[in-house]
Every structure is written in structure tokens, then in C-alpha cells.
């Protein structure tokens with residue numbers, strides 16, 4: 057039997073970096089998690105242990121810190137682009153770079169004092185290859201939202217295993233994970249982030265929901281119509297079930313006022329919405 061090397065990439069995962077910018081007594085912080093992954097002429101490294109083509113993951117990590125010092129960390133997408141281009145353009149054996157960045161938000165409490173915002177995480181994944189092809193996918197995760205009414209679920213398949221009761225009033229809650237693909241260079245990733253985030257929240261709150269699937273589509277559609285710089289949105293929505301508790305044993309009614317917020321299992325609703333004329337995604341989602 058003969059075998060051969062398949063797809064491979066390597067890099068430093070989760071370099072945790074905090075960059076402080078000192079504007080006199082007023083400081084600014086950027087708290088990020090950077091993962092780099094490179095691929096290219098890596099056959100010899102895998103087949104014979106010849107590391108001549110390998111830029112060590114330790115050097116990749118050092119590059120992240122050095123670039124933060126030299127260039128600062130403005131928007132995560134621009135920092136990721138800088139790193140991806142650097143690895144491909146300075147190392148001939150590296151043909152493709154994938155750089156993923158997560159950003160954790162802090163709120164100001166004073167000139168040099170901050171409190172960590174426990175809310176959502178901003179994300180991006182940038183690819184760049186030696187043919188000059190570049191893709192940027194931005195996103196967010198852990199954006200937890202809830203509608204205490206305005207959600208129904210009925211009309212589904214009933215089979216011998218069905219116990220779920222149809223409802224015309226339930227709590228709808230989810231932790232939104234959304235990623236969106238930029239068509240080209242976006243002038244301000246911060247602005248498009250705010251536009252898409254706002255659109256997702258507006259659509260969640262403003263849609264009278266007949267299912268989380270319908271809400272997902274409405275959220276993706278709103279993001280695309282609000283932000284012309286993006287062509288595709290992918291959403292992952294866990295259905296954070298809230299079950300009305302039966303209080304009748306205690307002689308109490310419960311008109312959707314007391315819920316058990318269940319943890320597991322949860323429904324998981326996933327889907328993409330894209331413009332009819334969206335260009336080919338290439339390696340953007342990898």
C-alpha cells in the first residue's frame with residue numbers, strides 16, 4: 057500500500073496578546089487572541105524531518121508580539137491581514153497563511169482602569185496566498201439575546217416520538233455566533249461590525265418568530281441589506297430552551313412567568329444567507 061501526505065498546516069494557536077497604547081495618562085487597551093497557520097512546501101518536514109522550509113511556530117508567535125509593538129493593533133482584521141501578508145511575502149516556502157483573531161472587550165473605568173466586558177467576542181479569519189488572493193471573514197460570538205414573547209412553534213412533524221406541545225407563545229433565546237464574508241477591501245471593519253451587529257440585533261428583536269430557523273434567515277437578510285460590503289453571512293444559533301415550570305402541584309398558575317432555563321441538550325440551528333451574486337467563497341470559510 058502506498059500513502060501520501062494530505063492537507064496540512066501548522067502554526068501557533070492562541071497567542072494571547074494585550075497591547076497598551078499610552079496617550080499621556082490616558083491608556084487604551086486591546087486584548088486579543090491570535091492564531092496563525094501556515095502551509096506550503098512542507099512535504100520534506102513531514103516525510104523526512106527536514107525542517108529547512110519550516111518557520112517555527114515560536115517565531116510566528118514572536119512576530120505577533122513584535123508587530124503589535126511596531127504597528128499597533130487597530131482593527132483585528134487589519135492586524136490579521138498584516139501578519140498573513142508578512143508570512144507569505146517574506147518566506148518563499150510559505151504559500152498560504154490563515155490568521156484568526158478574537159478580541160475581548162474592556163470597558164473604561166478610569167484613565168488606566170478597565171472592567172472586562174463579559175459579553176460578546178469579536179472575531180475574524182483572514183487568508184492570504186502567494187497568488188495574492190485574500191479573503192476576510194469577520195464575526196462575533198457569545199452575543200446572548202432573549203425575547204420574552206413574540207415566538208411561536210407549531211405545525212411541525214408529529215411522529216410516534218413526539219411529546220413537544222405546539223405553542224403560540226414562548227421565550228426565544230440564543231447565543232448568536234455570526235460570521236460574514238467581505239466582498240473586497242472594507243474601508244472600516246469597525247463600522248461594518250457595528251452595522252452588522254446592529255442589524256442582527258434589530259432583526260432578532262423585530263421578527264415575530266415562527267421558528268428559530270425563520271429568525272436566522274431574517275437576521276442574515278437584515279445584515280446583508282444593511283451592510284453592502286458583505287456578501288454572505290453564516291449563523292449558528294443554539295436554541296436556549298426556557299421551559300415554563302408546572303406550578304399546579306402548589307396551587308399556582310404560570311402564564312409564561314416562571315421558566316426553567318435549561319442548559320443541555322439544546323437545539324442547534326445553523327445556516328447561511330448570501331447575495332444571489334455573491335462571488336465564489338474560495339478558501340474564505342476554511
Ligand SMILES: O=c1[nH]c(=O)c2[nH]c(=O)[nH]c2[nH]1
Pocket residue numbers: 209220266267268269295323
Ligand atoms: O425554533 C425551533 N426550531 C426547531 O426546529 C425546533 N425543534 C424543537 O423541538 N423546538 C424548535 N424550535
